[in-house]
Amino acid sequence: MRPSEQVRKCAPEMDPLRLGMGWTSEDLEKPQILIESTFGDSHPGSAHLSSLADQAAAGVHHAGGKAARYFVTDICDGQAQGHNGINFSLASRDMIANMVEIHNSATPFDAGVFIASCDKGLPGLLMGIGRTNLPAVVLPGGVMDAGPDLLTLEKIGTYSAQFQRGEITAEQFSYYQHNACPSCGACSFMGTACTMQIMSEALGLALPGTALLPFSSGKLPDAAQKAGQQAMWLANSGLSAQDIVTRESFENAIIVHAAISGSTNALLHLPAIAHEFGISIDADTFESIHRNARYLLDVRPAGRWPAEYVHYAGGVPAIMEEIRSLLHLNVMTVTGQTLKQNLDTLKQGNYYEQCAALLQKTGLKKEDILRPFNKPLGDKGTIAILRGNLAPDGAVVKHSAVPAEMHRGVLRARPFDCEEDAIAAVLHGAILPGDAVLIRYEGPKGSGMPEMFYTTEAISSDESLAKSVALITDGRFSGATRGPAIGHVSPEAAEGGPIALVEENNLILIDIPNRILSVVGINGQSMAEEAITHILQKRREAWHPKPPRYPNGVLKIYSEHAVSPMKGGYME
Numbered sequence: 001m002r003p004s005e006q007v008r009k010c011a012p013e014m015d016p017l018r019l020g021m022g023w024t025s026e027d028l029e030k031p032q033i034l035i036e037s038t039f040g041d042s043h044p045g046s047a048h049l050s051s052l053a054d055q056a057a058a059g060v061h062h063a064g065g066k067a068a069r070y071f072v073t074d075i076c077d078g079q080a081q082g083h084n085g086i087n088f089s090l091a092s093r094d095m096i097a098n099m100v101e102i103h104n105s106a107t108p109f110d111a112g113v114f115i116a117s118c119d120k121g122l123p124g125l126l127m128g129i130g131r132t133n134l135p136a137v138v139l140p141g142g143v144m145d146a147g148p149d150l151l152t153l154e155k156i157g158t159y160s161a162q163f164q165r166g167e168i169t170a171e172q173f174s175y176y177q178h179n180a181c182p183s184c185g186a187c188s189f190m191g192t193a194c195t196m197q198i199m200s201e202a203l204g205l206a207l208p209g210t211a212l213l214p215f216s217s218g219k220l221p222d223a224a225q226k227a228g229q230q231a232m233w234l235a236n237s238g239l240s241a242q243d244i245v246t247r248e249s250f251e252n253a254i255i256v257h258a259a260i261s262g263s264t265n266a267l268l269h270l271p272a273i274a275h276e277f278g279i280s281i282d283a284d285t286f287e288s289i290h291r292n293a294r295y296l297l298d299v300r301p302a303g304r305w306p307a308e309y310v311h312y313a314g315g316v317p318a319i320m321e322e323i324r325s326l327l328h329l330n331v332m333t334v335t336g337q338t339l340k341q342n343l344d345t346l347k348q349g350n351y352y353e354q355c356a357a358l359l360q361k362t363g364l365k366k367e368d369i370l371r372p373f374n375k376p377l378g379d380k381g382t383i384a385i386l387r388g389n390l391a392p393d394g395a396v397v398k399h400s401a402v403p404a405e406m407h408r409g410v411l412r413a414r415p416f417d418c419e420e421d422a423i424a425a426v427l428h429g430a431i432l433p434g435d436a437v438l439i440r441y442e443g444p445k446g447s448g449m450p451e452m453f454y455t456t457e458a459i460s461s462d463e464s465l466a467k468s469v470a471l472i473t474d475g476r477f478s479g480a481t482r483g484p485a486i487g488h489v490s491p492e493a494a495e496g497g498p499i500a501l502v503e504e505n506n507l508i509l510i511d512i513p514n515r516i517l518s519v520v521g522i523n524g525q526s527m528a529e530e531a532i533t534h535i536l537q538k539r540r541e542a543w544h545p546k547p548p549r550y551p552n553g554v555l556k557i558y559s560e561h562a563v564s565p566m567k568g569g570y571m572e
Helices: 003-010 014-019 025-029 049-062 084-106 121-132 155-164 170-179 192-202 220-237 247-260 266-276 283-290 308-312 315-322 339-348 351-360 419-427 453-460 529-542 554-561
Strands: 032-037 066-071 111-116 136-140 383-388 391-398 408-416 435-439 470-473 485-490 507-511 516-522
Touching (some): 014 025, 032 220, 049 111, 084 121, 084 266, 084 554, 121 192, 121 266, 136 192, 155 170, 192 315, 308 315, 339 351, 383 507, 408 419, 419 453, 435 453, 516 529
Parallel strands (some): 435 470
Antiparallel strands (some): 408 507
């Protein structure tokens, strides 16, 4: 018996309440499909999702089911930047997952379509899917086009820093602001939003070829209808989310993550999603897989092209074809077929021909966007986990975005206890070549783990600093981040981690090839490891925790229950 039938038997109010909102007696007997989206007038990644929810519902109805639209609006990291709002971003992911659990548990459904485009919406929905184990299809909400001259939003941080330094005029800055987001969809670079759309397909929960559909292509409504129809198939087949997603599915996703030079935020999201599926994935899993993985996708911020071009090059299926030899091809997917069967089916149809027709308009070849397996942009992945006396539990760096001259070196520590002080120092010329800017007390327990996007952009947009200054933090970074940015330093400062003990002009060794992040000197002088250990221990004895930044509300709850970023930063 379907879950929706079971609940009708024990909840006599169910039928009259549904009839009261326009359902028919026939509707009550049909399979009940939850259409859960992050629709809201909150940002371009969600403003269009109501129409996609309607199309998904139409697909359900066409297949003989009854759909119910539920909404759990997400926030926009871009709009939350530069003020206290960004502190609420990561916590919102867990709240979205909670609402999925609440919606499906309060009124059980037989299957679901889950629709989102962006940074916390997709991970939150995926966490909710894992927790409820509902038969589920994910519909990624697509990607916006680039603006004039291929302008994309991640450039705005650079232009903002240039404007504040007086390098461009107010009119120039205004032009960039007014043209960077020409449509709905995720921002057109390989930030967290586009990364997580790709991850949803790589995990096998989105229909093949549906991640990063360009908003302007007109393909999203049809994909939504197909998602609704597939949800009905799942409801009748009994194939649940946990039947589809396995450890091998996550390993595939991480291999794809390396190929696309995905956002470092995936190291928070994939472990948190895996946790809800009862699977153990952590930062070390990324490290072991990335070490020998291929980096193939030439897309911003690490590459040249906007993210809308990913679909033109063949989308996730084309990426998987290039790295086919590295993937677990026998994993099950939401189609009811294995990954191998899906890839073979696409080659037999006209999917790639449709992509190529769009690519032709750009004047580029597929290889300009997606490198062949034997001609990669890199063959050592894109992510590294660093450890040492500064980060005993680990820290994350996207080495594919770090200038080669900064993969190994010793820098002077310039510690700050919040991002606001750090960015002011950068913009006012107080940071010099050879400095390591440390921003601490910004981890999950310190302030909710906000992004340090504007500080990284202030550094990377300054020619005198871009290849000589590193940013090290227990916070996290935007998926748009470029340059020597090392995040997720664990344990975090709020827990008394070593990053809390660093003082002005200590010497910091960054050694990406050997995966080291350590304090190696005091007062500008190199010292033996034993002496450094003794000094840090003395500082720890004198250290006192700061009062909680949030004495009440959701961030109090989050900070008290969040696990380490190395495990995913989810609430326990």
